[in-house]
Amino acid sequence: MKRRDFLKTSALGAAGIGMLGLPLPAAAAQSITLTILHTNDQHSRIDPLPTDGRKYGGMGGMARRATLIEQIRQQQPNVLLLDAGDIWQGTPYFNFFNGELEYKLMSEMKYDAATLGNHDFDLGLEGLQRQLPHASFPFVSANYDFSKTILQNQFAPYKVFEKQGIRIGVFGLGIELAGLVGKNNYGDTVYLDPVATAREVVQELRGQQQCNLVICLSHLGYKYEDGKIDDVTLAQQVEGIDLILGGHTHTFLEQPEVFRHAYGHETLVNQVGWSGIFLGRLDYSFNKKTKEKTGLRTAVLAIEKPVTTS
Template sequence: MDRRQFVAQTMAGSVLLSAGGLSLGSCSDRKKHLTVLHTNDVHSHIDPFPVDHADFPGLGGLARRAGLVQSIREENPNTLLLDAGDIFQGTPYFNFYGGELEFKLMSKLKYDASTIGNHDFDNGIDGLLAQIPYASFDFLIANYDFSNTVLDGYTKPYKTYLRDGIKVGIYGIGIQLAGLVTKKLYKETEYLDPYEIALDMETQLRETEKCDVVICLSHLGYSYENENKPDDLTLAQRTQHTDLIIGGHTHTFLERPTIVTNAGGRDILVNQVGCFGVNLGRIDFYFDADGAKAQGVTISV
């Protein structure tokens, strides 16, 4: 199946959004269009898989992703490129370069923001700090308190971005590190309740920052059937102002975004595109005089 067929067959149904405070009068008669591209759990996979690979024959590779991102940006300059964590660990590139190459290449692709996954601590909090100068994008994480660590001041709980007059607020939420990461690696990082922090962040972004679209970059995981752990589906049900949750950690391959009804009775999108950079997620938000809607696709790289 070629990429065009793949995209056509994975188009999700439109979701109507009461998204934020966009002044429809400012749109005139022109529809505004925001594109959000995203990856998760790339795990240092820079090269494509071999053509005889059992699971991902010939798929992936950062060069192909770069070409795809460039073509989408040419189609719509009002594009954001995001990552949901676990950038590190998985190939010899990480073992040899410690994350420097991954951050440099993501910067070349002009990623806008990423959250932090548990494997991004695999060289310790000091190892992560050593690579941050190679990243030209923002690290967003709201429920890790780095106040008593060397990472204090190097991350943000959220950030706002402006594209074609559309104000986009993005916040990051991370998984509990205890039990996944050795204490000596994350040191005095304090984990805060992700649901409580998410409610604080989305309220700040919608009501104070007056964002038109609110996005959560999550590394909680899509869902857990038999475990009482925070996950993206539950997060979506509990939030009120978040329009899109971009997830990671569980390596969940979704053909299309999941539609979840939130605490305010509004349908929102939850998406995750597997792992190892074999897919690129794409969500398109359209604003016009009738309101806003979103559509999602998964693109094979």
């Protein structure tokens, strides 16, 4: 499979080690690698984009992505596959199958978790409820209160995964629905302040859940100029999040943006465009004994037509 890989390196803290390549065997014996793969704003793009002269024409496609993900899983023992929302809406597949196909294909790819975007309410709460059984993966949502709706108790605020002794907490944040989604579509869903909510969840994940890595699946949007809450603001105001995987603004970042807090903690923000054209990848390394982060290698993998040779 042909891929245009944008490889970048990031130091983690004052004592961080940038992983310029694969670790030496001696170092590998003392470390654990965790691979995070992520998408956002898939918008029902099942097939590759048409090759009609448009930008990114011929790129994307769920079958190609599935092949690439499987290749990575064969190479790496500890993989998490995550999505930051807006799975639905954008092609006739959604109009015909009402989101069932998207959930089934993501389940086939073995997504580990996703969060809700505004377009995931396009069929109303009833439509979302109807399609949830087709998703074998959980949706995490911390700042939507569904307690007065038919989706009560359907979504946990976070999920904790464990990979080779490394505990990873993944929680979700959604954008304010009022003014963006019709009231009839979200009903009595209550929007909670993302910053205050994130602080509470991070405290629980770091404390009670003893997570070594905290990831936020955000559909707030990357950055706004009008003071609206976004991923940049979240990264700056909430310490303790290691990685914010964003959506909504269809922003393509060649490498994660790093925000350093006063006490030395770093929060990374990443987003990989839209329509499944790119697959984000972050390879964290951890000290096997202390479970502390020691390095990071990042890449953006372009989903393209495989190269054939005669």
